[in-house]
Amino acid sequence: MSSPLSLLHVGIDAGDQSAIMEVLTRSDVTVDPIAEPDAEAALSFLTDAEKLPDYIVSAYHLPGIDGIEFSQRRTSQGMGSAVPLVLFVKDGSESIAASALNAGVSAYVQRDYPDAVDQVVDRIRNDIDPSRSRGHTVTESEFESCQAELEWERERLEEVRRVLSHDLRSPLNVAKGYTQYISTETNKDDSQENNRNEPVSKITRALNRIDSYLDDLNVLIQQGQPVDSREPLELTEVARSAWSQSNTKKASLHVIKEGTLVSKEIVADRERTLGLFRELYVNAVDHGPANITVEVGPLPDGFYVLDDGPGIPEDSREDIFRAGMSDLKRRNGLGLARVKHIASAHGWNVSVCEGPEDGGCFEITGINTIAR
Numbered sequence: 001m002s003s004p005l006s007l008l009h010v011g012i013d014a015g016d017q018s019a020i021m022e023v024l025t026r027s028d029v030t031v032d033p034i035a036e037p038d039a040e041a042a043l044s045f046l047t048d049a050e051k052l053p054d055y056i057v058s059a060y061h062l063p064g065i066d067g068i069e070f071s072q073r074r075t076s077q078g079m080g081s082a083v084p085l086v087l088f089v090k091d092g093s094e095s096i097a098a099s100a101l102n103a104g105v106s107a108y109v110q111r112d113y114p115d116a117v118d119q120v121v122d123r124i125r126n127d128i129d130p131s132r133s134r135g136h137t138v139t140e141s142e143f144e145s146c147q148a149e150l151e152w153e154r155e156r157l158e159e160v161r162r163v164l165s166h167d168l169r170s171p172l173n174v175a176k177g178y179t180q181y182i183s184t185e186t187n188k189d190d191s192q193e194n195n196r197n198e199p200v201s202k203i204t205r206a207l208n209r210i211d212s213y214l215d216d217l218n219v220l221i222q223q224g225q226p227v228d229s230r231e232p233l234e235l236t237e238v239a240r241s242a243w244s245q246s247n248t249k250k251a252s253l254h255v256i257k258e259g260t261l262v263s264k265e266i267v268a269d270r271e272r273t274l275g276l277f278r279e280l281y282v283n284a285v286d287h288g289p290a291n292i293t294v295e296v297g298p299l300p301d302g303f304y305v306l307d308d309g310p311g312i313p314e315d316s317r318e319d320i321f322r323a324g325m326s327d328l329k330r331r332n333g334l335g336l337a338r339v340k341h342i343a344s345a346h347g348w349n350v351s352v353c354e355g356p357e358d359g360g361c362f363e364i365t366g367i368n369t370i371a372r
Contacts (some may be wrong), residue, residue: 001230004032005128009043010070011059012088016117020057023121039070046079051084055124060089060096068096068224071103084127086120087280091185117262176207232265233273235303242277253281254290266367268346276342276364280305283336284360302365306355320352 005024009017012035021031034053038043039062044195046052049050060067067087073079084106089096092110107123183200236255244357266273277296284294288309295306313322321340339362343350350368353360 004030005055005124006032006034006053007041007124008045008053008056008083009033009035009058010056010067011036011038011062012057012329016111019117020120022126023117027125029125037069039065039073041100042070043073043077043079044065046074054128055118056083056085057088057124060084060092060100064148068099068105071100071105075104084123087124088116088120138282140251153275163238172207172210175205179204179207230267230269233268233270234265236296238270239272239277239303242274243281243294245274246281246285248281248285248294251281251285251288251292251294254293254295256295270369272342272345274302277305279336280362281338284309287360299363299365302367304353304361304363306353306361308355308357308359310360310362311355311358312352321350 007020007024009020012020017033017035021033024031032230034045036045037057040060042056043058058067058070067089072089077097085104086107086109087100087105088109088111089100090111092108094239097108106127107119109119113119114363121216179200216347242254273294282306284292284307288307289309292309295304296305297306321336338352344363346367348364351363351365353361353363
């Protein structure tokens, strides 16, 4: 780096601080270290600092508030929320990992791993070191390091998936079991049936909705993982196949047959690409009139999907891909988040665009094509 890396240690013991700085120095990174003993002191420093640090490494177990709450506080109060933070954890768990990622932590490293310090340094270099920018010639050791980072990211996603599949599913199943028991006992007493069955039914519907939501989140995480298996695909065929698999009611599809959609093929995961189209189609049908028309057409480095429905309000466009965002009660708000995850897993970009007649419009770009 051209200037020293300003690194804030929060509750990190002196030995680990020295080890992190030593590895960074060996990587030709000059470090300007700052150390604070706990979260409150670090928040005070971030509040008063004329210049924010470049990076934060925080322990999880801290006096007072823990490292996760520290990350939440700095985000909610706008104190260095854009500064990457690595959580350095002794005696970690899947639930701590999930909470950390939800709190905006950039990376989660368990202290008892033999290469824990190297993992921290790799994260710092990956986020900040300009030598990793586009156009840099990648050495074999850097390539192996990137592979290790990718594998670690997959393990992190798998940890979150396990939390959703097991840690949250177990108490949910217990609650559903008790609800079933209450319903059965209530039905034995005819005098209580009318008074109790309605709230029990509402609880059951709510628990079933949570159950379905966990399933969808699990799929969302899996679809967001980097694509390993790709094959040549004709995009027009995929677009039409996805339409036939979708509940499109009385809507109609129009595929523009000129341009790169016909003259080129893309290399992608077929099932995930089908899923991307299906989510865009269902989003258009759910928000438009019964006879809505959906159009798929070519772009120089991708394609667009637009419709002649009511369009997307301008003040909603920035948040539309966030999980949980939906203006329909029957939808869980994961559809367009799934589109974003599938695109990102391929290295593509997805954005809201202006349709010719104020309808909804999405552009998928950054797609590499091959000659047919």
